[in-house]
Amino acid sequence: MSNRTPEVIAAEIRTIDQQARQAALQGAIEIGKRLTEAKELVTHGEWGDWLKSNVNYSQSTANNFMRVADQYASSTSQAIANLSYSQAVALLSVPSEDREQFAEDNNASEMSSRELQEAIKARKELEQQLQAEQQRQTEQKAEYDAWAADQAQVQKELEERYQLSSELKEQAEKQVADLQAELDKAKEGGDDKAVAKLRTDLRKADKARQTEEKKAAELQQQLDNFKAAAEKAATEMLQRREKELAEQAKQREQQLADEAAKRAADLQAELDKVRQQLERSNNEPFLRGKMFMQQLVTNGDGVVKAIAEVSDKAEQDKLTHAAVTVIKKLLDRLQPPEPEKAK
Helix, strand or coil, X not given: CCCCCHHHHHHHHHHHHHHHHHXXXXXXXXXXXXXXXXHHHCCCCCHHHHHHHHCCCCHHHHHHHHHHHHHHCCCCCHHHHCCCHXXXXXXXXXXXXXXXXXXXXXXXXXXXXXXXXXXXXXXHHHHHHHHHHHHHHHHHHHHHHHHHHHHHHHHHHHHHHHHHHHHHHXXXXXXXXXXXXXXXXXXXXXXXXXXXXXXXXXXXXXXXXXXXXXXXXXXXXXXXXXXXXXXXXXXXXXXXXXXXXXHHHHHHHHHHHHHHHHHHHHHHHHHHHHHHHXXXXXXXXXXXXXXXXXXXXXXXXXXXXXXXHCCCHXXXXXXXXXXXXXXXXXXXXXXXXXXXXXX
């Protein structure tokens, strides 16, 4: 009786699976290199016909092979090397400078095609959100800068008017003081005529002083009110922005929580799947059959491509006939027995 455990068998399966992935990706890279080489040699406008008649590829399939070769041939990343061909094609939509890090961060080689597509979609959506937010911040900054420039201009004009009014008030105060000194001197000299004139001039000067003093006080009040209003407006802008950021953070937190819950559900589903596989792994004939089936698919694809590359038509037909014969024999052996007819 075999002493091999389900865990040992599962480890062997994982190793073989990884080797098959690497071989498939490397094969795709080599095919892509040769397609690129062939495209340079095929007459312009005949590429699609050449693909169909020589390798039976659509142009989209050929393009995928060539892009895989172009993007992955020089990669030394183990995270990239572990990818399957379909995973490698899916990751072509991720910018080359971010691809390796994305594959490592998301353990892409262990993801199903659906999971990988969802991860790539989520990344694109996040990038779009970030770009939209950056654009919004740029627009808000431009709006604030324009508002601040207007505020600064208005404040500058008010300050200039206040400064001028203050200077006029000081001049009026000086004039009043000078006239008062002259009036006192005229009184001491007993010049009644001069005293009368100076008193009239002093009243006018004092009235002008009071007017300038009132203007200066009003401008000072306007300036104080303007500064207070500007400070209040700036504070309100800041508070609105902080509220927006808090709401965005809350939404992002909820989004991350939802994604985590989904990943947990997906992981549980994967664990259930693995558990089922392990339960079946006790059946060694089933495992051998599955492994041989995978080899049959891989080798069968290799046979088809190899026959297509045979240049001699007679030899190609001979190999094709032999392959068809083998397949028919295999099909005959796999046919389920017909149910016995009721007597």
